[in-house]
Amino acid sequence: MGLGTAEVPPRPHIFANKFETWLGVMPAYLADSEAMGVKIVGDNPHNFKKGKPNNPALMLLNNPQTGEPLMVMDGTYITKFRTGAAGAVAARYLARKDSRTVGIIGCGSQGEAQLSCLKELFKIEKVKAYDAIPQRRKGYVQNMEKKLELDITEAEFPKQTVEGSDIVVTCSTSTTPVINGEWLSKGVHVNAIGAFTPQARELDSLTIGRADKIVLDVPEARETGDISIPVKEGTFDLTKIYGEIGELVTGRKVGRTSTEEITVFKTVGSAAIDVSTAFRVYQIAKSRGMGTEIDI
Ligand SMILES: NC(=O)c1ccc[n+]([C@@H]2O[C@H](COP(=O)([O-])OP(=O)(O)OC[C@H]3O[C@@H](n4cnc5c(N)ncnc54)[C@H](O)[C@@H]3O)[C@@H](O)[C@H]2O)c1
Structure with missing residues (x-):
């Protein structure tokens, strides 16, 4: 790419x-x-x-x-595991190398794939998982703890998964923000997997506004509500998009350069x-x- x-x-x-x-x-x-x-x-x-x-x-x-x-x-x-792999590769370039705590929002198929692939690249010590449906998050915690042998806590509110996490993954079918930018710690990396239409977003405008580096998988990712809604509001300018993940992987652009940066990877999937x-x-x-x- x-x-x-x-x-x-x-x-x-x-x-x-x-x-x-x-x-x-x-x-x-x-x-x-x-x-x-x-x-x-x-x-x-x-x-x-x-x-x-x-x-x-x-x-x-x-x-x-x-x-x-x-x-x-x-x-x-x-589709399931290439998306998990894409999230993990993005985190390899954009998350802090010492990332240990992961927050998952959306305990479905992508919740499973994203965490499984991140575990291949990071020494994860703690996971916090939230889903809008309590049975879904309970089932996820039980299954994934066993499957990946990780310490996973069920969160009652999305805020708990974000605060203090090194890597946050939004992988829900929500069409409205599941993250409030105020919750983000310095140095966090966010993988935004879910929203894929102009009307839908998982990230609020403050998350996009606070990000030091926003990286896309393909150009169409800028059409999702995650990016296009803040652009319409006038709170974000497309020239602030840092680049595409392929540029980081091929070494044409560098990924994270400081422990303080807030980074976002927005993906809609690449053929x-x-x-x-x-x-x-x-x-x-x-x-x-x-x-x-x-x-x-
Ligand atoms: N970027 C990509 O390449 C890519 C690839 C595959 C899937 N996706 C997208 O990722 C999303 C998730 O896919 P999936 O296969 O895991 O779906 P899924 O149906 O298996 O799981 C989605 C989960 O999101 C939960 N959810 C819905 N609204 C929520 C909210 N407000 N807060 C928290 N949780 C909420 C649901 O309860 C459900 O458990 C979909 O939108 C899908 O289109 C993107």
């Missing part, structure tokens, strides 16, 4: 108002690895009540030499990561003789 060798156009999408279902198409071509493909992904904030994923997805890979379909596979699991992950899965499956050949 940061090298300019990935072709990733803005994603077309449609919205079924009656059901609150969003459907997006996310194509990418990665010239370096010769991976080409597309993800078709849905989003419905009520799915979890039916025991269904918020983002059901299908991945297709194509042969870049001919355009022929190469592989079709589930994209839901890839380049979907396609590169799916291509790797395809290569591994082929090498192990897995999968089924079908004639189309």
Whole structure:
């Protein structure tokens, strides 16, 4: 992404108002690895009540030499963990290296993926987790404590997860702010995962205003309410966006430079990561003789 060798156009999408279902198409071509493909992904904030994923997805890979379909596979699991990995990589560049306390707001699928991936990179000692639905946060604490062998406390209010945390992750389906910028400690890093439309935001304008560095995954992330609402209000100027995560990963821009900075990573998801992950899965499956050949 940061090298300019990935072709990733803005994603077309449609919205079924009656059901609150969003459907997006996310194509990418990665010239370096010769991976080409597309993800078709849905989003419905009520799915979890039916025991269904918020983002059901299908991945297709194509042969870049001919355009022929190469592989079709589930994209839901890839979406879940590529987003967790993206959050952890952003924290690697933007959070303090000695980050030990993590606050999670939103105890669903992303709450699980984000914490699991952060644990791979940080020596986490304490986690505070909040969800608007008490049973969701209780279940999360029980499951994740066992799964990750971490000390996780259930928070009754979002404020408790933010105050004193080194890394805060907002990964809810909320469309209104779950963070008040007054709660942020100096040196905190925030991964803002959830909101993805111009009307929705998880961060309030003060959080955006207090951030010393705001980094996006893809340019479209600036269209989410997290960024676009403060811009409309006149409290934030787009020129203050520091850059894209690819620029940090490829060393063209530096990440955190002081222990005092407040940093924010805003993501809406990148098709380049979907396609590169799916291509790797395809290569591994082929090498192990897995999968089924079908004639189309
Ligand atoms: N940036 C990306 O690449 C990316 C990728 C996947 C998902 N997402 C987004 O992340 C969000 C979460 O996805 P998920 O799969 O974990 O969904 P999920 O349905 O599994 O979990 C969402 C949780 O948020 C909780 N919630 C809703 N409002 C809340 C509030 N005000 N405060 C606290 N908790 C609240 C719900 O109770 C639920 O437990 C969605 O908006 C999804 O679109 C983003």
